[in-house]
Amino acid sequence: MNAMAALRQYQTVNTQAQxxxxxxxxxxxxxxxxxxxxxxxxxxxxxxxxxxxxxxxxGKAIAIVGGLREGLNLEAGGELALNLDRLYDYMTTRLLEANRENDPAKLDEVAGLLRNIKSGWDEIAPQV
Structure with missing residues (x-):
């Protein structure tokens, strides 16, 4: 096993443990x-x-956005959950376009949207 493969394996195990x-x-x-x-x-x-x-x-980014979308509780989440559902759908569409058109600007757009969502999420204190 080369050093890069070993590092990737370590990162996978570390991520799974987290x-x-x-x-x-x-x-x-x-x-x-x-x-x-x-x-x-x-x-x-x-x-x-x-x-x-x-x-x-x-494809992996699309799957992750899909996972975020599936995690929404549309019944209990109200307008916020509905808006996030629409935004995740838009992000998926833009990622598909970025892939098809080899368009880095569309990748950057979606990354910016996800960074904004993440920034808001990071501000929410975990409820124990």
Missing amino acids: AVDASPHRLIQMLMEGGLTRMAQARGALERGQVALKGELI
Whole structure:
């Protein structure tokens, strides 16, 4: 096993261990962090002309946004949950367009939206 593969394996195990012990609030933060990371990595792959990797990473970002969307409680969450549902749907559409059109501006747009959502989420104190 080369050093990079070992590092990736360590990161996977470390992330899994964090997820087991994480509160629901922290799990959402981890999803958002993962989405932002995948979008940044996809942008880098796009700039390097690594089309297949770009597509894989955008696919992972789409899955993360989908996970955030699935976590919404539309019945109890009221208008905020409905607005987030629509925003996550928009973000998914823009990520698909970014992938199809090789458009880094659309990746940046979605990353900015997710950063704004994450900033608000980070301000919410976890309820124990």
